[in-house]
Amino acid sequence: MHKIADIEIQHDILIANRKLAKRNQKILDKANVFAVDVLGAIGSGKTSLIEKLIQEMNHPVAVIAGDVISKFDAGRFEKYDVPVIGLNTGKECHLDSHLVEHALQDLPLDEIEVLFIENVGNLICPVDFDLGSHLRMVVISVSEGDDTVEKHPLIFKDADLVIINKVDIAQAVGADENKMVQDVKKLNPDVNVIKTSLKENKGVSEIIKSLEEFMRQ
Numbered sequence: 001m002h003k004i005a006d007i008e009i010q011h012d013i014l015i016a017n018r019k020l021a022k023r024n025q026k027i028l029d030k031a032n033v034f035a036v037d038v039l040g041a042i043g044s045g046k047t048s049l050i051e052k053l054i055q056e057m058n059h060p061v062a063v064i065a066g067d068v069i070s071k072f073d074a075g076r077f078e079k080y081d082v083p084v085i086g087l088n089t090g091k092e093c094h095l096d097s098h099l100v101e102h103a104l105q106d107l108p109l110d111e112i113e114v115l116f117i118e119n120v121g122n123l124i125c126p127v128d129f130d131l132g133s134h135l136r137m138v139v140i141s142v143s144e145g146d147d148t149v150e151k152h153p154l155i156f157k158d159a160d161l162v163i164i165n166k167v168d169i170a171q172a173v174g175a176d177e178n179k180m181v182q183d184v185k186k187l188n189p190d191v192n193v194i195k196t197s198l199k200e201n202k203g204v205s206e207i208i209k210s211l212e213e214f215m216r217q
Ligand SMILES: Nc1nc2c(ncn2[C@@H]2O[C@H](COP(=O)(O)OP(=O)(O)OP(=O)(O)O)[C@@H](O)[C@H]2O)c(=O)[nH]1
Pocket: 040, 041, 042, 043, 044, 045, 046, 047, 048, 049, 067, 073, 120, 121, 122, 165, 166, 167, 168, 169, 196, 197, 198, 199, 200
């Protein structure tokens, strides 16, 4: 009995979240804002990547920084003088559409073209929670181990763009970044997988090219 009740509650939450996600996407479409959900492993380089994109993309950008305590990443984005909303998820390990809806109300949507939504770092909880974004970019790094993709298949099946970061330290941590690319391709053959070293500024222009292609679609 107890188990059945849990499942129904979770089911209801997901239905409500999906409805709100659709509403968020309508708000974004009306304002002509392209929203990118940035998901990925803890410490894989999500904030570092968004920092690079803010500086190198030729589009006005805003950021929603979601985290259990959001002030750290939000503080990093604020340095670039772009609109930033920090969302504290507290004990929750993912953002949801309701939280994002509130953030959208506080952003100057008519002044921006791209919105990055950094989710809480992990490869499990955010998977089921659409936020209303147009694209899901998943960031992992070699330091999580080159079996990460095989161990967390769901997030890669749903991804539109996958980044394998920190290739500069692949050898030092004994990881094969090409195996990680192949593992993603097995799960999601059409997805674009880009290897990066944000430390050495490698791969960022390829990501921008890919994002701009999606924006044109
Ligand atoms: N060696 C190396 N370190 C990197 C690279 N990219 C990011 N880092 C470092 O990795 C650490 C974590 O980077 P963040 O950008 O904070 O990662 P994150 O995914 O936003 O982390 P959370 O939000 O806490 O999940 C920082 O110390 C970065 O300087 C890279 O390409 N190579």
